[in-house]
Amino acid sequence: MKRVGVLALQGAVREHVQSIEACGAEAVLVKWPKDLEALDALILPGGESTAMRRLIDRYSLMGSLREFAASGKPMFGTCAGLILLAGKVVGYDEPHLGVMDVIVERNSFGRQVDSFEASLSIKGIDNPFEAVFIRAPHIVSAGPTTEVLCEHDGKIVMARSGQFLGCSFHPELTKDHRITEYFLSMIPSETGILLPN
Ligand code: GLN
Numbered sequence: 001m002k003r004v005g006v007l008a009l010q011g012a013v014r015e016h017v018q019s020i021e022a023c024g025a026e027a028v029l030v031k032w033p034k035d036l037e038a039l040d041a042l043i044l045p046g047g048e049s050t051a052m053r054r055l056i057d058r059y060s061l062m063g064s065l066r067e068f069a070a071s072g073k074p075m076f077g078t079c080a081g082l083i084l085l086a087g088k089v090v091g092y093d094e095p096h097l098g099v100m101d102v103i104v105e106r107n108s109f110g111r112q113v114d115s116f117e118a119s120l121s122i123k124g125i126d127n128p129f130e131a132v133f134i135r136a137p138h139i140v141s142a143g144p145t146t147e148v149l150c151e152h153d154g155k156i157v158m159a160r161s162g163q164f165l166g167c168s169f170h171p172e173l174t175k176d177h178r179i180t181e182y183f184l185s186m187i188p189s190e191t192g193i194l195l196p197n
Pocket residue numbers: 045046047048049050078079080081083106107134135136137
């Protein structure tokens with residue numbers, strides 16, 4: 001069974017756990033560096049990126065998170081989690097993990113619309129996905145290794161760069177688990193054997 005960690009310091013942790021389990025994988029709460037051992041993939045949830053960053057430092061997790069990224073295993077950042085993954089955050093000198101080839105801007109959809117829903121058309125997902133945005137960031141620019149998977153209102157809201165998947169919204173807050181399934185499909189098969197075409 002695939003083992004997927006959820007960074008469990010702050011934010012929408014339980015909902016990701018439920019979505020992972022609904023997809024038939026095992027969910028593991030990650031609080032300490034040792035919790036990252038033996039995972040196949042990791043989700044960084046939405047919440048508040050500055051608060052999450054403080055807790056990452058308090059739990060001495062940054063080095064281990066970067067090592068996890070360097071190991072090539074899939075990582076998925078939703079909302080604040082996308083901000084944590086980004087190579088650059090507009091207005092900040094330093095990124096957080098800084099591993100995904102995108103520039104993100106925080107709180108991009110206007111103060112008056114703190115939260116809204118939108119029907120999104122996402123590359124690789126057949127029918128529209130009803131997405132919940134909460135004080136969401138967006139991807140200002142995506143590097144050459146990054147594939148844009150979805151735009152909303154002319155802004156990039158989902159992208160994949162190799163092992164890294166990021167979205168501005170909260171896929172775990174709906175009963176539609178197709179985005180979690182998409183992420184799980186990024187985990188190489190257990191045998192690692194590539195079948196001939
Ligand atoms: N605005 C939050 C931040 O900057 C992200 C919001 C969210 O994760 N729902 O971290």
